[in-house]
Each structure stands twice: as C-alpha cells, then as structure tokens.
Amino acid sequence: MGVVSRWIQDRIPLDAGRLRELTNEPVPNHLKRWWFCLGGTPAYLFVIQIFTGIMLAFYYQPSPRTAYESVAYITDEAAFGWYLRSMHKWAATFMVAAVILHQMRVYFTGAYRKPRELNWMVGMLLLICTLTIGFTGYSLVYEQLSFWGASVGANIAESVPVVGPLVKNMMLAGESYNDRTLPRFFIMHAAILPIVMIVLLFIHITLIRIQGVTEFGATEEEKKKTFNFFPDHLYTEIIMGLSLMIILSALATVLPAEMGPRADPLTTPEVIKPEWFFYVMFRWLKLFSGTVAVISSGFIVFVMFLWPFIDGAIRKYTRAKEASVWIGILGVLAIIALTVWEASVAH
Amino acid sequence: MTGRNDEAGRAPDAGPEERRGFLGKVSGLAMSIGLIGGYGAFGAVAARYLYPAKADxxxxxxxxxxxxxxxGSSIAYRAPSGARINITRRGVGESLADFSALSSTCPHLGCQVHWEAVNERYFCPCHNGAFDHEGKAIAGPPAEAGQRLSTFPLKIEKGVLYIEVPTAELAQVELADEVPTGPGQDPCLFQRFPTREV
Incomplete structure (x- = not known):
C-alpha cells in the first residue's frame, strides 16, 4: 500500500491535507438548514440526468419512423429500461422544481444583490436552459404531446416579430415538422444544452467560490459562524443525494413513465397540455393574442434577468427597501394561480 | 454527561470521546455501505440495461x-437483415438432408464468401479462406482453425421449403430493390418493405 501511495504521490503530489485545503472553504452556519441544499439539489439531479440520458441514448433513434418505437423498446423490452426512463422523467420534473425553488430562495433572501448580480444572471440562463432541455426532452418521444408540443412551440417562436420565421425554420429544420426535426431536437437536448449548462454551472460555482456564500444571521456574530465544507456539508449533500435516489426510485416504480399515443400529424388531440412547468406560459398564451403573449413573456424574462439592477435602483432611489419581497410574492402567486388554473380546466 | 459518567464510576473524559470515535466509525461505515450498495445497485441496473434484453x-x-x-442449383437468399444465404439442393429426395443453407459470412473475420463454380468452392477474398460445398473450411485461416460456414434451419411443409432467419431489418431498401418474384423470394417479405420510388 505504501509503495502504491508513494508511486501516486510522486506523480500527483497532492496529499490529503492539501486537497482539504483546496476544497475546504468555511461554510456559513445557516447552510446547516436543509432548504439551503436547494442549490446542490439541481446539480445532483443534473448528474442523474446526464447518466440516465446517456443510458437512454444507447437505444433511442431520433427519426419520426423510429423514435416512438425505440422509446417503446426502452420502456417495454430493454432490461430496466422502464426504470431508467422513469428516473430520467422524474429527475427532470424534480430538477425544474428544484431550480425554481432555489431561485425563489435566492430571490427572497436577497442573495442576488451586489456583488452577486452576475451570478443571478448566470442562474437565470441556467433556468432557461433547464426549461428548454425539458421541452426538447419530451419532444423526443414522438407521442402526440411531443409532436404537437413541438409544433406549438415552433409557432410561438414564429410569432416573435422580425426574427420569428427564421427561429421557427431553425427549430424545425424547415417550415413545418419534418424528417430532419427530431435529430435537431435530439442534438439540442443531448449535446448542446448539456454542454452549455455544464459551462454555466462551472461559472456559477466558481463565482460562488470567489464571492463566498451569502451570510445570514440576526447579529454580526451569528453571520461569522461557519463550519467545514469537508466533511460536514459534503455529508449533508451525500445524504440529500441518497434520499433523492430513494424518492426517485420509488416514484419511478409507482408512477413509471408511460407511452402516450403515437404522434399523428393529422389529428390534434381534443385535450392537449404541455408539461406542468409550461402551464404558466400555456395559460398566458390563451389569455392574450399570440404576439402580445410572446412579447410580454419575453419582457418578463428580461426584467427577471436584470432584476438585481432594477432592485438596486428601487432601493437607491425610493424608500421601498423591501419592495422586491412584495413584488416576488405577487409574482409567485401569479405563477401558482396560472398553473393551477391551467391544470384544473380542459381548455 | 460528565455527571453520569462519574456516577457510573468511569473516567470522566475518556467515555464520551471513545463513544464519539466509535459512533463516528460506525456511521462512516454505514454511510460507505449505503453509498456502495445504493450506487452499486444502480450501476448494476445500468449494466444489465445495456446488455441486449433478448436474442434477436x-x-x-x-x-x-x-x-x-x-x-444441383443454388438460391442466393437474402435475409431481412440483408445477409446472403446460399441454399442448395443437393439431392433428388424431398427430405432436409437433400438441402443445405449456408451462411455467406466467413467465420474467420466476417467477410462475405462467394461461390467459385470453376474451383467448386466458396471463397473468401479477405484472407483467402476456402470452403467446400458443404461449408467445411478447406484452405486458409478458417481451415487452420477448423471452422465451417454456419448453417440455417430449414423445414419442408407440403412441398415448400422454408428457412428460419433473424427478422431484424437492416438493408430493407436494398432488399426491396433486389427482391423479384420466383424461387427464394418470399412475396410477403417483399411487401413488408417499402419500395424506393424512382
């Protein structure tokens, strides 16, 4: 053993002490609370998604003639295929939820304020990537929801003034859904978006390391209390990871991912809805005309993106120092209301 | 804590520290077992998933x-996978012994053999392997390894010869173009594949 460790030491001169020094930053005491794991949760789920996604890609065939059958093969015939596909689907749902909750936590604790404005913007990009990867993901199954979801999504894009038709053409690889559409969604889902997300995550975590985690506490003394990343916080994350695996496995077993009807380009289903995380957008599109809905949603996302600076201006020039909290509560209530509304009606 | 230790008559300091050390080791061990067991099982599931679920x-x-x-005649049969199978009638009888169905895939490294009428042998151009009309290797690396061309099951029912082959389709367009009617060509097979529009 001594010989082996010496051989490794000669080539990689890192001892446990130095490694601990490199990775061990003091973590503020408030991170002992479980809800502050919400940042690590989507990252962990992302790793599950990469792993299960690679597994699914072994059998998935991205073409209109073979996509549905290949997913059916994964679900019904490949050993444990149902499990891996269900894990992928449930982890996606959890990932979207965790990213939204993480963002809400950051928002309501004001953790996006100076000097962390840029990291909030990186986080916003990660949110957009997460939603897009979710959208391209369920488009790949080539069931009715996939086909009509992609078609509606492309038509939404088309209603953006000036660049709309170009975006639609780029999305579908043509003026309408065709043989070359699915490979495009697949490459976006399985290569481009994951790579972009890995880069963004790297920047996100690097900025956290540079700026440190926001310190909370009623008193200065409380703010200064810290504990070790290794092993204390790492153990918390490991326990969280194992718990997630148990919950996801249970959900995958009890409520496995199923196959909807095969895509029929000639028949739109009577009731069609996207995944739950697009209910807000879907209801919004029903409330306003196409272009108004798209432009207003784009504007809301833009405001969210620049919120640290808008909030900074509000705090500087008005006396409403905590206006962001009330705006946030209104926003969350609106999101919940639109989601529940869309979920509770057929049309 | 200290009070209780004193009451128990133990050393006041050693007890809790020893206990903490022991509990630390036990929890570390439990965590390692949990991690290895949990993710190990997950890895095993993934490995099983990658292995083909069932035979073709x-x-x-x-x-x-x-x-x-x-x-004495042969039919160059094309399986749905596109693989060529040489089906030969060797005798006048109508039993299975009078027929053979030899794969055209060389058992050496998987190249395609072809029948050389002049030399009365199947020849593999990749490494000069040669097989007699029964598929037994007579020259080249396959002969040295004692290999033979693999055979396919045949059956005869009501004066009709059938062959059992894998149904996986790999070369359907090519097959559709090449499959005419007549001996060796299943009209049903022909219908199953879309023809290329010219």
Missing amino acids: PKSWFFVAVLREFEV
Missing part, C-alpha cells in the same frame, strides 16, 4: 416450391 427474433420464411428447385 427469428421467423420462418418461404424459400421455394420443391418442384421448381432443381437438383
């Missing part, structure tokens, strides 16, 4: 009506 499905296909299949 096979099915019986029409080859020829016996009275139309002349003794």
Whole structure:
C-alpha cells in the first residue's frame, strides 16, 4: 500500500491535507438548514440526468419512423429500461422544481444583490436552459404531446416579430415538422444544452467560490459562524443525494413513465397540455393574442434577468427597501394561480 | 454527561470521546455501505440495461416450391437483415438432408464468401479462406482453425421449403430493390418493405 501511495504521490503530489485545503472553504452556519441544499439539489439531479440520458441514448433513434418505437423498446423490452426512463422523467420534473425553488430562495433572501448580480444572471440562463432541455426532452418521444408540443412551440417562436420565421425554420429544420426535426431536437437536448449548462454551472460555482456564500444571521456574530465544507456539508449533500435516489426510485416504480399515443400529424388531440412547468406560459398564451403573449413573456424574462439592477435602483432611489419581497410574492402567486388554473380546466 | 459518567464510576473524559470515535466509525461505515450498495445497485441496473434484453427474433420464411428447385442449383437468399444465404439442393429426395443453407459470412473475420463454380468452392477474398460445398473450411485461416460456414434451419411443409432467419431489418431498401418474384423470394417479405420510388 505504501509503495502504491508513494508511486501516486510522486506523480500527483497532492496529499490529503492539501486537497482539504483546496476544497475546504468555511461554510456559513445557516447552510446547516436543509432548504439551503436547494442549490446542490439541481446539480445532483443534473448528474442523474446526464447518466440516465446517456443510458437512454444507447437505444433511442431520433427519426419520426423510429423514435416512438425505440422509446417503446426502452420502456417495454430493454432490461430496466422502464426504470431508467422513469428516473430520467422524474429527475427532470424534480430538477425544474428544484431550480425554481432555489431561485425563489435566492430571490427572497436577497442573495442576488451586489456583488452577486452576475451570478443571478448566470442562474437565470441556467433556468432557461433547464426549461428548454425539458421541452426538447419530451419532444423526443414522438407521442402526440411531443409532436404537437413541438409544433406549438415552433409557432410561438414564429410569432416573435422580425426574427420569428427564421427561429421557427431553425427549430424545425424547415417550415413545418419534418424528417430532419427530431435529430435537431435530439442534438439540442443531448449535446448542446448539456454542454452549455455544464459551462454555466462551472461559472456559477466558481463565482460562488470567489464571492463566498451569502451570510445570514440576526447579529454580526451569528453571520461569522461557519463550519467545514469537508466533511460536514459534503455529508449533508451525500445524504440529500441518497434520499433523492430513494424518492426517485420509488416514484419511478409507482408512477413509471408511460407511452402516450403515437404522434399523428393529422389529428390534434381534443385535450392537449404541455408539461406542468409550461402551464404558466400555456395559460398566458390563451389569455392574450399570440404576439402580445410572446412579447410580454419575453419582457418578463428580461426584467427577471436584470432584476438585481432594477432592485438596486428601487432601493437607491425610493424608500421601498423591501419592495422586491412584495413584488416576488405577487409574482409567485401569479405563477401558482396560472398553473393551477391551467391544470384544473380542459381548455 | 460528565455527571453520569462519574456516577457510573468511569473516567470522566475518556467515555464520551471513545463513544464519539466509535459512533463516528460506525456511521462512516454505514454511510460507505449505503453509498456502495445504493450506487452499486444502480450501476448494476445500468449494466444489465445495456446488455441486449433478448436474442434477436427469428421467423420462418418461404424459400421455394420443391418442384421448381432443381437438383444441383443454388438460391442466393437474402435475409431481412440483408445477409446472403446460399441454399442448395443437393439431392433428388424431398427430405432436409437433400438441402443445405449456408451462411455467406466467413467465420474467420466476417467477410462475405462467394461461390467459385470453376474451383467448386466458396471463397473468401479477405484472407483467402476456402470452403467446400458443404461449408467445411478447406484452405486458409478458417481451415487452420477448423471452422465451417454456419448453417440455417430449414423445414419442408407440403412441398415448400422454408428457412428460419433473424427478422431484424437492416438493408430493407436494398432488399426491396433486389427482391423479384420466383424461387427464394418470399412475396410477403417483399411487401413488408417499402419500395424506393424512382
């Protein structure tokens, strides 16, 4: 053993002490609370998604003639295929939820304020990537929801003034859904978006390391209390990871991912809805005309993106120092209301 | 804590520290077992998933009506996968012993063999492997390794010869173009594949 460790030491001169020094930053005491794991949760789920996604890609065939059958093969015939596909689907749902909750936590604790404005913007990009990867993901199954979801999504894009038709053409690889559409969604889902997300995550975590985690506490003394990343916080994350695996496995077993009807380009289903995380957008599109809905949603996302600076201006020039909290509560209530509304009606 | 230790008559300091050390080791061990067991099981599931779920499905296909299949003649049969199979009638009888169905895939490294009428042998151009009319290797690396061309099951029913081959489709367009009617060509097989529009 001594010989082996010496051989490794000669080539990689890192001892446990130095490694601990490199990775061990003091973590503020408030991170002992479980809800502050919400940042690590989507990252962990992302790793599950990469792993299960690679597994699914072994059998998935991205073409209109073979996509549905290949997913059916994964679900019904490949050993444990149902499990891996269900894990992928449930982890996606959890990932979207965790990213939204993480963002809400950051928002309501004001953790996006100076000097962390840029990291909030990186986080916003990660949110957009997460939603897009979710959208391209369920488009790949080539069931009715996939086909009509992609078609509606492309038509939404088309209603953006000036660049709309170009975006639609780029999305579908043509003026309408065709043989070359699915490979495009697949490459976006399985290569481009994951790579972009890995880069963004790297920047996100690097900025956290540079700026440190926001310190909370009623008193200065409380703010200064810290504990070790290794092993204390790492153990918390490991326990969280194992718990997630148990919950996801249970959900995958009890409520496995199923196959909807095969895509029929000639028949739109009577009731069609996207995944739950697009209910807000879907209801919004029903409330306003196409272009108004798209432009207003784009504007809301833009405001969210620049919120640290808008909030900074509000705090500087008005006396409403905590206006962001009330705006946030209104926003969350609106999101919940639109989601529940869309979920509770057929049309 | 200290009070209780004193009451128990133990050393006041050693007890809790020893206990903490022991509990630390036990929890560390439990965590390691949990991690290795949990993710190990997950990895095992993934490995099993990657291994093919079952053998390739096979099915019986029409080859020829016996009275139309002349003794000494061969049919270059194309399986749905595109693989070539040489089906030969060797005798006048109508039992399975009078027929053979030899794969055209060389057992050496998987190249395609072809029949050389002049030399009366199947020849593999990749490494000069040669096989007699029964598929036994007679020259080249396959002969040195004692290999032979693999055979496919045949059956005869009501004067019709059938062959059992894998149904996986790999070369359907090519097959559709090449499959005419007549001996060795299953009209049902022909219909199953879309023809290329010219």
